[in-house]
Amino acid sequence: MRGRRYTQSEDTFLKQNYLNMTCAQIAAILGVSKSSVKNRVAKLKIRKTSNKGRFKKGQVPLNKGKKQSEYMSAEAIARSAQSRFKKGSVPVNHCEIGTIRLRTSRRKFKSDGTPERYFYIKIGEPNKWELLHRLIWEKAYGAIPKGVNIQYIDGNPENCVLENLTAVSRTENIKQNGIHNYPPEVISLIRTQKKLEKQITDHYEK
Numbered sequence: 032m033r034g035r036r037y038t039q040s041e042d043t044f045l046k047q048n049y050l051n052m053t054c055a056q057i058a059a060i061l062g063v064s065k066s067s068v069k070n071r072v073a074k075l076k077i078r079k080t081s082n083k084g085r086f087k088k089g090q091v092p093l094n095k096g097k098k099q100s101e102y103m104s105a106e107a108i109a110r111s112a113q114s115r116f117k118k119g120s121v122p123v124n125h126c127e128i129g130t131i132r133l134r135t136s137r138r139k140f141k142s143d144g145t146p147e148r149y150f151y152i153k154i155g156e157p158n159k160w161e162l163l164h165r166l167i168w169e170k171a172y173g174a175i176p177k178g179v180n181i182q183y184i185d186g187n188p189e190n191c192v193l194e195n196l197t198a199v200s201r202t203e204n205i206k207q208n209g210i211h212n213y214p215p216e217v218i219s220l221i222r223t224q225k226k227l228e229k230q231i232t233d234h235y236e237k
Contacts, residue, residue: 035063035067037071038104038106038107040102040103040104040107041061041103041104041107042071042075043102044057044060044061044102044103044107045057045068045071045072045075045077046075046077047094047102048094049072049077050077054068054069059111060103060107060111061103061107061110061111062107062109062110062111063110126153127153128153128154128155128156129152129153130152130153131150131151131152131153131163132150132151132152132153132160133148133149133150133151133189134148134149134150134151135147135148136148136149137231138228140224140228140231144224144227147188148188148189149162149163149164149188150162150163150164150188150189150191151163152166154166163191164181164183164188164191164196165181167191167192167193167196168181168193168196168198171193172198175198178200178201178202179198179199179200179201180198180199180200180201181196181197181198181199182196182197182198182199183195183196183197184196184197
């Protein structure tokens with residue numbers, strides 16, 4: 032079976048955008064498979080490194096501000112229409128309201144350096160989530176007053192049951208957990224740990 036024929040305008044589009052777009056994105060636009068895109072760029076000898084394939088801060092996509100007809104053929108536009116999301120379409124990874132997920136925190140860590148994990152529950156569309164332990168508390172005792180934190184009695188965020196929750200004011204929380212309560216050598220270690228946690232967070236958020 033012969034491969035799909037690409038038009039000159041499609042080849043130009045590949046040459047201009049392959050370095051800044053993924054094969055999946057290009058395939059969706061041109062209405063072809065990812066393997067077809069890979070085969071074509073190989074034939075055109077277009078290559079990208081791990082650095083060149085990324086958008087740099089402030090970089091503007093080549094097709095920004097252009098009409099689709101300016102960088103795609105009419106044939107390609109017609110084919111891409113088949114792979115576009117239709118109005119009312121539901122993504123395959125859509126979660127129903129009430130779905131509970133365990134998420135890894137990028138900002139809070141255990142004493143051994145591993146990140147904490149918290150349960151979240153979906154409470155609204157399209158993608159509104161709430162911390163499960165807060166919702167459990169509110170259903171039992173009503174709205175949480177401003178300046179109050181809901182904490183885990185045993186310190187384990189994965190033990191998310193009402194019996195393991197307690198309400199603590201932020202002022203009291205600072206008094207209980209402030210580093211001024213520890214010896215100088217421990218305070219030094221805590222500050223070093225906080226610096227490392229910030230570096231880890233900054234790394235993941237880049």
